[in-house]
Amino acid sequence: MANTLFTNVRVFDGSGDQPFAGEVLVQGNRIARVTRTSSSVRSLPASSASGATVIDGAGATLMPGMVEAHTHFSWNDQPSLDSIQRMPTEEHILWCAHVAERYLSMGWTSCVGAATAKPRLDVVIRNAINAGEIPGPRYIAASQEITVQGGLGDNTLPHLPQPEFNFGAVVSGPEEVRRCVRQFVKYGVDQIKINLSGEYIAGLPAEYTPFSEEEIAMCVTEAKRFGKRVAAHARSSESVKQCIRHGIEVIYHASFADEEALDMLEANKHKHFVAPGLAWLINTSHHASEWGLTPEVTKKMGYHRELEVAVETLKKMLKRGIRILPGGDYGFAWTPHGTNAKDLEYFTKYLGMSSMEAMLSATAWGAPIMKLDGDAGAEQIGKVRDGALADLLLIDGDPLADIRILQDKQRILAVMKNGEFYRAPAPRDMRSSASTRWQAVAA
Amino acid sequence: MADSEVLFTNVKIIDGSGAAPYNGEVLVRGKRISRVARSARSFAANGGSVIDGAGATLMPGMVEAHTHFAWNNASGLADIQKMPVEEHTLWTARVAKVYLDQGWTSCVGAATAKPRLDVVVRNAINSGLIPGPRYLAASQEITVPGGLGDETLPHLPFPEFSFAVNVSGPDDMRRACRMFLQYGVDSIKLNLSGDNLVPHANAKTTWMTDAEVKVAVEEATTRGKRVAVHARSADSVKQAVRLGCEVIYHASYTDNEALDLLEANKHKIFVAPGLSVIFKLLQEGTPYGITPAKAREMGYEDELAAAVESMKAMHKRGIRVLPGGDYGFAWAPHGTNATDLQYFVRHCGMTPMDALVSATRYGGQIMLMGNELGEVKEGYLADLLLVDGDPLADLSILLDKTRLLAIMKDGVFHKEPELSNNFAGSRRSLRPPYVPAASASAMN
Numbered sequence: 001m002a003n004t005l006f007t008n009v010r011v012f013d014g015s016g017d018q019p020f021a022g023e024v025l026v027q028g029n030r031i032a033r034v035t036r037t038s039s040s041v042r043s044l045p046a047s048s049a050s051g052a053t054v055i056d057g058a059g060a061t062l063m064p065g066m067v068e069a070h071t072h073f074s075w076n077d078q079p080s081l082d083s084i085q086r087m088p089t090e091e092h093i094l095w096c097a098h099v100a101e102r103y104l105s106m107g108w109t110s111c112v113g114a115a116t117a118k119p120r121l122d123v124v125i126r127n128a129i130n131a132g133e134i135p136g137p138r139y140i141a142a143s144q145e146i147t148v149q150g151g152l153g154d155n156t157l158p159h160l161p162q163p164e165f166n167f168g169a170v171v172s173g174p175e176e177v178r179r180c181v182r183q184f185v186k187y188g189v190d191q192i193k194i195n196l197s198g199e200y201i202a203g204l205p206a207e208y209t210p211f212s213e214e215e216i217a218m219c220v221t222e223a224k225r226f227g228k229r230v231a232a233h234a235r236s237s238e239s240v241k242q243c244i245r246h247g248i249e250v251i252y253h254a255s256f257a258d259e260e261a262l263d264m265l266e267a268n269k270h271k272h273f274v275a276p277g278l279a280w281l282i283n284t285s286h287h288a289s290e291w292g293l294t295p296e297v298t299k300k301m302g303y304h305r306e307l308e309v310a311v312e313t314l315k316k317m318l319k320r321g322i323r324i325l326p327g328g329d330y331g332f333a334w335t336p337h338g339t340n341a342k343d344l345e346y347f348t349k350y351l352g353m354s355s356m357e358a359m360l361s362a363t364a365w366g367a368p369i370m371k372l373d374g375d376a377g378a379e380q381i382g383k384v385r386d387g388a389l390a391d392l393l394l395i396d397g398d399p400l401a402d403i404r405i406l407q408d409k410q411r412i413l414a415v416m417k418n419g420e421f422y423r424a425p426a427p428r429d430m431r432s433s434a435s436t437r438w439q440a441v442a443a
Numbered sequence: 444m445a446d447s448e449v450l451f452t453n454v455k456i457i458d459g460s461g462a463a464p465y466n467g468e469v470l471v472r473g474k475r476i477s478r479v480a481r482s483a484r485s486f487a488a489n490g491g492s493v494i495d496g497a498g499a500t501l502m503p504g505m506v507e508a509h510t511h512f513a514w515n516n517a518s519g520l521a522d523i524q525k526m527p528v529e530e531h532t533l534w535t536a537r538v539a540k541v542y543l544d545q546g547w548t549s550c551v552g553a554a555t556a557k558p559r560l561d562v563v564v565r566n567a568i569n570s571g572l573i574p575g576p577r578y579l580a581a582s583q584e585i586t587v588p589g590g591l592g593d594e595t596l597p598h599l600p601f602p603e604f605s606f607a608v609n610v611s612g613p614d615d616m617r618r619a620c621r622m623f624l625q626y627g628v629d630s631i632k633l634n635l636s637g638d639n640l641v642p643h644a645n646a647k648t649t650w651m652t653d654a655e656v657k658v659a660v661e662e663a664t665t666r667g668k669r670v671a672v673h674a675r676s677a678d679s680v681k682q683a684v685r686l687g688c689e690v691i692y693h694a695s696y697t698d699n700e701a702l703d704l705l706e707a708n709k710h711k712i713f714v715a716p717g718l719s720v721i722f723k724l725l726q727e728g729t730p731y732g733i734t735p736a737k738a739r740e741m742g743y744e745d746e747l748a749a750a751v752e753s754m755k756a757m758h759k760r761g762i763r764v765l766p767g768g769d770y771g772f773a774w775a776p777h778g779t780n781a782t783d784l785q786y787f788v789r790h791c792g793m794t795p796m797d798a799l800v801s802a803t804r805y806g807g808q809i810m811l812m813g814n815e816l817g818e819v820k821e822g823y824l825a826d827l828l829l830v831d832g833d834p835l836a837d838l839s840i841l842l843d844k845t846r847l848l849a850i851m852k853d854g855v856f857h858k859e860p861e862l863s864n865n866f867a868g869s870r871r872s873l874r875p876p877y878v879p880a881a882s883a884s885a886m887n
Contacts, residue, residue, distance in 0.1 A: 090563035093529040094536060098572055124529040133537060 009057035029419035065109025065391035067366030069275035075331025079291035100136030113142035143184035196239035255310035277328020446473030448491025459803030474854035504548025504826035506806020513556035514771025539575030552581035582623035635679035695750035717768020
């Protein structure tokens with residue numbers, strides 16, 4: 001594996017400190033050394049960097065690769081849930097592979113699979129990425145969504161009762177939950193997904209909470225027996241409380257969490273992660289007219305009210321220091337895969353995060369949610385620090401000054417995962433200038 | 444948008460027609476070859492890129508006449524079916540790229556291992572989702588109970604165990620063909636004969652009734668599709684020609700009657716012998732548990748002697764014999780397919796030029812695009828290889844990826860020639876050393 005030295009970069013290191021001028025040496029798959037330099041002096045490659053490819057960043061920002069906390073590779077950028085399930089398995093797996101690459105190319109070097117639409121799609125993609133057969137981010141592979149009859153993910157019709165119509169796995173009673181969890185464990189998932197609340201677009205109120213305590217307990221017990229984590233679709237306040245009571249660490253949405261739920265969350269805030277998926281609420285409410293979901297329609301469905309409530313709830317969570325992460329339900333026509341960095345903009349606009357807080361939401365919690373904490377609390381990802389895994393982005397500009405540049409592929413000059421460039425910086429046009437900006441030279 | 448232009452200059456052109464090579468240049472505009480000249484500096488590229496070939500060979504992209512993208516480089520047939528459909532689709536997609544990487548810009552699917560793998564991968568290539576050659580998608584092999592491809596066991600009768608589809612009788616055949624045609628295949632594959640890989644159904648055996656074969660031909664041709672057959676026995680070859688199957692794989696055992704039939708239909712019929720299995724198992728099968736003694740016992744020595752004679756006779760009679768066949772096993776992994784060209788020259792009476800024509804001009808014809816594919820000719824599709832060296836002097840260079848300096852399909856580089864000089868603007872020279880600038884490789 002080639003070594004790489006980034007010189008002349010502004011390092012956003014993910015610690016919360018302001019960026020500093022420096023150099024970062026990558027050896028093998030890890031960051032070997034982060035050096036602060038005086039911004040006025042252009043440093044020369046150190047002797048220990050000999051043999052490394054030198055990337056002169058000319059002042060660009062070097063930051064940790066971003067972590068998406070709620071991805072559905074198998075959602076297919078279509079306007080309905082039904083069209084996800086109408087895609088045959090063969091096309092679906094090629095689609096997932098294509099989407100995995102899209103995330104990596106947009107700077108998401110790690111993703112947490114939130115649920116897959118057919119039993120093995122996530123697992124197979126994770127394995128193919130890990131085997132080097134396809135490009136993609138580090139990936140936590142999810143199960144299908146486990147749901148109840150009539151719940152979110154049950155798409156069968158009275159005359160079409162075949163389970164293949166569902167993107168969820170429909171269960172009833174603890175023993176069916178056990179069998180279902182074990183089947184996904186057998187397939188090799190990292191995380192079990194359970195739908196604890198409803199969803200307006202599926203014709204179910206967000207505040208509907210259909211699972212029995214016995215079923216949830218069985219789900220968590222079986223998952224943990226095999227060392228798997230559980231994640232929940234939990235919009236209702238009661239479903240958020242169920243997550244905390246049963247030890248479901250990853251909570252998606254949490255729109256309607258009441259004060260009691262927030263107290264419970266705060267008391268366990270080092271254990272739980274919240275990925276609200278604001279993009280879904282915002283864009284479904286206001287930007288889906290083209291697909292028949294006019295604001296009038298989505299207001300009637302309940303999305304406008306949910307967005308309002310969710311924003312207030314999330315602001316309270318922020319104050320309480322609960323970990324809020326970007327990501328969530330990209331992969332619909334009005335929230336296509338790859339536009340996920342909009343979440344960071346939404347965090348600043350809707351929740352009042354500073355751009356520093358928004359950038360940290362995409363990096364600082366990455367290690368624990370990806371289970372890459374390291375032995376002594378030393379995060380393996382999400383930080384630019386000596387010894388961390390070299391998941392790095394080179395950004396043209398300063399995301400702290402304008403968080404939106406992270407949405408622009410042109411501004412993401414380079415993406416490195418595990419010490420290897422997925423996208424190396426393009427050489428600057430040699431004909432117009434002798435400058436070495438972006439140019440790699442053998443040191 | 445104006446079509447982009449690429450000018451290959453200073454190249455030695457093997458045009459695929461069988462004509463002697465000549466020095467010249469080739470201008471590609473958009474997806475087609477717009478000009479071919481027999482001298483250098485004949486025309487200027489209008490703002491496009493200029494590839495100075497420095498004497499490298501420019502030839503048509505090669506066409507593989509008998510590919511199984513879904514075969515998974517294992518040493519047995521059962522391993523193919525043990526791969527789940529998700530992994531199998533990703534595998535098939537990767538194999539498609541392997542072929543293009545090796546200069547096969549078109550492939551004829553000979554059979555797939557699960558119903559839709561070939562069709563899905565063809566569609567993904569055509570939509571630009573994945574890189575791959577032009578592709579004609581095949582059905583699974585259709586066989587009869589006990590024939591080649593029926594991998595079920597008495598206590599495991601499930602059809603998912605088989606890479607082929609079992610039919611019995613014309614009605615069954617019609618149903619199977621219609622399913623594949625519904626899925627969108629370009630050809631229906633029938634296993635007319637057995638195969639020495641499966642001892643209970645060896646290469647000299649013939650399995651299908653005329654009534655079954657006729658139904659398949661009727662269903663396929665009604666919808667403008669072709670029937671391709673696995674036909675090692677003489678009877679199966681004759682059955683194929685008699686009943687209108689146009690693509691004949693193997694044809695190891697032929698008698699005069701079979702050869703006469705083939706010759707009489709030679710403008711319609713293509714033969715791809717797929718010699719690799721026979722050669723490899725006889726000579727290099729030991730690591731896979733097939734010692735030379737075992738290979739002889741399986742019948743491969745006998746089949747090789749027959750197949751070599753059959754191919755020589757066919758070539759003499761002007762019957763089109765094409766490269767490709769049954770790569771995708773441990774002993775002949777995907778990508779090593781150009782070995783076939785060497786077999787043709789060493790054993791089947793072809794000259795190196797004959798072998799190249801079989802991989803190019805005949806290839807365009809088997810792709811059903813003979814008037815626009817397979818030759819370096821004005822108006823033809825720009826499927827081109829830039830080869831470091833002269834394949835006529837040494838066909839083995841076509842096996843070496845590093846000697847394939849550039850691979851173009853439809854006027855677009857799949858593999859671009861590497862820059863010899865990073866500061867040369869849009870002009871690219873391949874004069875040695877080909878890649879002197881460390882910076883070029885580091886950046887790309």
